[in-house]
Every structure is written in C-alpha cells, then in structure tokens.
Amino acid sequence: MKTAAEYEESLRKLNLEVYMFGERVANVVDNPIIRPSMNAVAKTYEMAWKPEFEDIMTTTSHLTGKKINRFTHIHQSTEDLVKKTKMGRLMGAQTGCCFQRCVGTDAMNALSMTTFEIDKVHGTDYNKRFLDFLKYVQEEDLTCDGAMTDPKGDRSLPPHKQVDPDLFLRVVEENADGIVVRGAKAHQTGAVNSHEIIVMPTMAMQEADKDYAVSFAVPSDAEGICFIMGRQSCDLRKNEGGNLDQGNLFFGGHEALIVFDDVFVPWQRVFMHKEFEFSGHLVERFASYHRQSYACKTGVGDVLIGATQTISEYNGTERASHVKDKLIEMNHLNETLYCGSVACAAEGHKEPSGTYLVNTLLANVCKQNVTRYPYEIARLAQDIAGGLMVTLPSEKDLRSPETGKWMEKYFKGKAEIPTEDRLRILRLIENITLGTAAVGYLTESMHGAGSPQAQRIMISRQVNLKEKQKLAQKLCGVIKED
Amino acid sequence: MKYCGGCCPRYDRLALFEQIRHALHGRIEWVHHLDDAAETILVIGGCETDCADVGNLKGKQLIRLSDERALQTVIDHLLALK
Numbered sequence: 001m002k003t004a005a006e007y008e009e010s011l012r013k014l015n016l017e018v019y020m021f022g023e024r025v026a027n028v029v030d031n032p033i034i035r036p037s038m039n040a041v042a043k044t045y046e047m048a049w050k051p052e053f054e055d056i057m058t059t060t061s062h063l064t065g066k067k068i069n070r071f072t073h074i075h076q077s078t079e080d081l082v083k084k085t086k087m088g089r090l091m092g093a094q095t096g097c098c099f100q101r102c103v104g105t106d107a108m109n110a111l112s113m114t115t116f117e118i119d120k121v122h123g124t125d126y127n128k129r130f131l132d133f134l135k136y137v138q139e140e141d142l143t144c145d146g147a148m149t150d151p152k153g154d155r156s157l158p159p160h161k162q163v164d165p166d167l168f169l170r171v172v173e174e175n176a177d178g179i180v181v182r183g184a185k186a187h188q189t190g191a192v193n194s195h196e197i198i199v200m201p202t203m204a205m206q207e208a209d210k211d212y213a214v215s216f217a218v219p220s221d222a223e224g225i226c227f228i229m230g231r232q233s234c235d236l237r238k239n240e241g242g243n244l245d246q247g248n249l250f251f252g253g254h255e256a257l258i259v260f261d262d263v264f265v266p267w268q269r270v271f272m273h274k275e276f277e278f279s280g281h282l283v284e285r286f287a288s289y290h291r292q293s294y295a296c297k298t299g300v301g302d303v304l305i306g307a308t309q310t311i312s313e314y315n316g317t318e319r320a321s322h323v324k325d326k327l328i329e330m331n332h333l334n335e336t337l338y339c340g341s342v343a344c345a346a347e348g349h350k351e352p353s354g355t356y357l358v359n360t361l362l363a364n365v366c367k368q369n370v371t372r373y374p375y376e377i378a379r380l381a382q383d384i385a386g387g388l389m390v391t392l393p394s395e396k397d398l399r400s401p402e403t404g405k406w407m408e409k410y411f412k413g414k415a416e417i418p419t420e421d422r423l424r425i426l427r428l429i430e431n432i433t434l435g436t437a438a439v440g441y442l443t444e445s446m447h448g449a450g451s452p453q454a455q456r457i458m459i460s461r462q463v464n465l466k467e468k469q470k471l472a473q474k475l476c477g478v479i480k481e482d
Numbered sequence: 483m484k485y486c487g488g489c490c491p492r493y494d495r496l497a498l499f500e501q502i503r504h505a506l507h508g509r510i511e512w513v514h515h516l517d518d519a520a521e522t523i524l525v526i527g528g529c530e531t532d533c534a535d536v537g538n539l540k541g542k543q544l545i546r547l548s549d550e551r552a553l554q555t556v557i558d559h560l561l562a563l564k
Contacts, residue, residue, distance in 0.1 A: 052495060054487070055533075083533075086487055086533075
C-alpha cells in the first residue's frame with residue numbers, strides 16, 4: 001500500500017495536460033485550486049495506515065492474499081459491501097467533501113462481472129485482461145477514475161445519429177496492436193488525481209452503436225488525453241491566501257471534462273469492444289454500485305450536522321425547542337441515507353464471476369433518497385446558522401486594522417466564544433451548502449450515478465407490482481383463496 | 483488490540499483505549515492484533531454493531547468492548563488475565 005506522501009509523489013511523476021481558466025496548469029499537484037482535492041484522495045491512503053481505521057480502509061486481496069486498500073478491492077462477500085458503505089461514510093466525515101476515489105472502485109467491480117459474462121458467451125479473454133489490470137492497480141495501490149458519462153449532445157438521438165459522432169466516445173480505428181478512441185467524458189470526479197482512467201459506455205447500446213460499446217483503461221497521462229477543469233462555486237477563494245473564507249481548509253473535490261483526442265489503447269487494456277449487448281449489463285452494475293457509494297453523503301452530513309449544532313451553541317440558540325427538533329430531523333434524514341446504503345449492501349448477492357453485487361432495487365432507492373435529503377439537511381443547516389452565513393465580510397476585513405475591530409465586536413455570539421470561531425463555523429456551513437463542497441453535497445447528490453429519473457425507472461422495473469396487487473386482492477376478497 | 487473501522491463511533495475509541503492502557507500500565511504489553519506474540523485480542527467497536535473483522539484471529543482469546551459503559555468490566559477482566 002502507498003502512503004499519502006508516496007501517492008503525492010506518484011502524481012508528480014504524471015505528465016498530465018490540464019487546463020483551467022484558459023491556461024495550461026504547469027504544476028497540478030500544488031495548484032491551490034486543485035490541491036484540496038488531492039488532499040482528499042491522499043486521505044484515503046493516509047487512513048489505511050491508521051489502526052483506528054484499518055478495519056474499514058483495508059482488506060485482503062482475493063487475487064494475491066496481500067493487504068490492500070479497500071478502494072482497490074473486488075467485493076467477495078456482503079460484509080465487504082457493508083464495509084464499503086462504511087468506508088464511504090467514514091471518508092465523507094473525515095474530509096467533508098467528495099473524496100473522488102470510489103468511482104474507480106465501482107468501475108472495477110462492475111468490469112469484474114461484465115468481462116466474465118462476455119467471455120462466457122463470446123470466448124474472449126477480457127476477464128483475464130481485466131484481472132491483469134486489477135493486479136497492477138492493487139500492487140501499485142492506484143487511484144482510478146471511472147469514466148462513464150458522455151456529453152451526449154441531442155438526448156433524443158442515439159449515438160450513431162448524432163450530427164457530431166464524437167459526442168459519445170467511440171472506436172475510430174483498430175489495428176493489430178489496439179484501438180484508437182475519440183470522444184470525451186464529462187463531469188469526471190477526481191480525474192487529475194487519478195493514475196488510470198477506466199472508460200465505460202454511458203448507456204445500453206444497440207447494434208448500430210456498436211463502435212460506442214467500448215470499455216478500457218489508460219494511464220491518465222496517455223497521449224491525446226487532456227483535462228479541462230470545471231469551475232465550482234467560490235472556487236477562487238482558494239487563491240486568496242487566507243485560511244478562513246474557504247470554510248474547509250484542507251479538502252475539496254474537483255470535476256473535469258476529459259477529452260480523448262484519438263487516444264491509442266493497447267488490446268490488453270481493452271475490456272469490451274463492440275459487444276453492444278453487454279453495454280447495459282456494465283452500465284447497470286456500475287450504476288448500482290455507485291448509487292450505493294453515496295453513503296459518503298452521510299459522512300458529509302455528519303460534518304454539516306456537527307457544524308450546525310456548533311453554530312447553534314455559538315449563537316446561543318441551542319436550547320430552543322425548534323432548533324433541537326430541526327437537528328433531530330437532520331439526523332433522521334442523514335441516517336436514512338445511511339440505512340439505504342447499508343440495506344442494499346447487506347442484501348447483496350454473489351454473481352457468477354464471484355463478485356458480490358448490491359441489491360439493485362435497494363441501491364436505486366438509496367440513491368433516490370440522496371437526490372433529495374441533502375437539500376433538506378442543507379436547508380435546515382442554513383435555517384439554524386442564520387443569514388450571516390451569506391453576508392459575512394471577508395477574512396481580509398477581519399484582519400484589517402480599520403474593520404477588524406468592528407467585526408470582532410459586532411459578530412460575536414456568546415461572550416465566551418471567540419468571534420473568529422463563530423465565523424469559521426459559518427464559513428464551513430457555507431462551503432458545504434453553497435460553496436465548493438456544495439458541488440459534491442448537493443448537485444452531485446442530484447445527478448451523480450444517474451439523475452433522479454434514472455433511479456425511478458430502475459425502481460419501476462424491479463418492483464413486483466403484480467405480487468403486491470395479489471396481496472391486496474386476497475386480503476379484501478377480490479381473490480378468493482380456497 | 484484491534485479497532486473497528488470507526489465509520490460512526492458512538493464514543494471516542496482512542497480515548498477509551500488510553501484509559502485501559504493507563505489502568506493496566508506495566509501489566510500488559512500491547513501489540514498489533516496480527517502480531518504472533520498476541521495471546522489475547524482486545525477488540526474495540528465504536529457501537530453495538532461491533533463489526534470489526536475477526537476472521538483472521540481464530541484461535542485467539544477475544545475480549546470485545548463496544549460500549550463505553552462496559553469499560554470497568556473490561557478492565558477487571560484484563561486485570562484477571564494470567
């Protein structure tokens with residue numbers, strides 16, 4: 001396993017082509033806007049070495065018998081699935097943000113199954129290629145980006161009917177050594193903190209779209225790949241040089257558009273190529289795992305609830321019955337999110353490949369809750385925090401000899417609480433509910449792992465309405481039992 | 483000793499272990515749970531789920547603590563170990 005320092009050094013060796021604000025980023029690791037996201041991924045490495053987190057953060061590889069970081073593990077039991085849920089909560093709580101590493105884990109677990117299934121039908125060797133890749137990932141303790149979402153263009157048209165055929169990633173050339181791919185993957189969480197990019201198709205494909213039914217892994221600095229960093233609300237505060245207005249001083253997430261400009265992929269890294277009938281299989285499995293992964297928002301919720309309780313104490317409102325009840329509601333909603341993730345894990349099952357998959361109905365229910373409850377938890381946090389959260393002058397004003405004394409005086413809450421502590425907690429609540437971390441806590445909760453309607457479709461497909469009808473009809477005598 | 487993974491502990495597990503270590507100072511040498519020299523494993527769980535994986539600790543005597551209210555009982559048990 002790598003240490004956090006070794007992980008950081010490994011990123012410095014990558015030759016990434018990254019753009020932000022119209023310029024190429026020369027030093028990705030130390031860029032102040034990107035650095036907090038690297039810190040969050042590094043935390044997944046750091047915590048694996050700590051005895052108080054080891055039981056969740058590490059496990060034994062089913063391939064090598066060696067101790068590995070759980071983010072590189074293929075789930076071998078429902079206990080593994082539950083531990084993955086717990087790991088998500090733990091990391092969310094320790095970082096207060098999107099820590100980015102789960103997408104690659106979910107991609108690898110999905111591929112462990114789909115490659116096995118393709119090989120059974122087509123006699124291919126995708127599973128062996130995948131396992132060779134997995135051994136490499138485990139041996140080197142790598143972070144992988146799981147890249148599924150195509151830009152998609154006109155959503156009413158399939159890939160092959162798009163005016164621009166590159167709006168879904170596809171194979172444009174194949175030769176004896178491998179394939180060449182062209183396209184892009186959007187909203188890629190943690191892309192520039194990743195060693196490898198694992199690409200998957202974004203939806204079930206038909207035969208006319210078989211060039212789009214492709215899955216592979218490439219190093220993140222492969223020739224032809226470039227990253228265009230996404231903006232986040234309040235992102236430039238990280239450039240201001242202070243240590244208060246960012247809210248979360250240490251951690252954050254990032255998202256990027258990854259462009260694949262005729263990128264070569266050797267055959268040994270190709271895990272699906274034109275087996276379009278399996279594209280839906282891969283997408284559903286990845287989506288199910290990734291919907292389970294939103295246990296992370298329970299962890300971020302833990303931070304937000306802690307911050308909200310703290311500000312109520314600093315404000316002197318903690319004994320008000322409505323404040324207490326709102327905190328109970330925040331906890332109720334937060335633990336309900338956790339319930340969904342634990343449930344789909346505990347009700348998991350073994351697939352023919354040997355990998356354990358979550359209960360897909362419950363995973364979709366879990367994620368459907370995640371599209372809603374963080375918004376209500378955030379609303380309650382803002383309710384209790386008060387409006388100062390969004391009218392607070394800057395840290396520079398606090399440090400200024402002309403204005404600092406007025407801020408110290410007029411923004412004090414309880415007399416014994418330093419004014420600056422009150423401002424720090426307010427900035428953290430702001431960060432999570434409408435700053436850089438709100439990207440992960442709110443909008444990613446809405447759209448990550450598939451937008452709300454995607455889960456509703458899956459719920460509708462999987463519930464057995466006929467059986468439920470029979471239950472009702474028997475009880476009221478519409479169906480008479482002999 | 484071995485901790486659970488600490489996803490959402492109901493109490494401070496590390497502080498609790500420090501109390502145990504202090505109460506038993508000089509009587510017990512604490513090693514990592516996978517150390518072959520370990521005769522007894524104290525497993526500290528952060529809540530009643532007590533989910534720490536003990537599958538690789540077969541053959542070892544386990545003392546489990548998952549509720550801080552049981553602290554003194556566990557200390558007494560450890561003191562009684564020969």
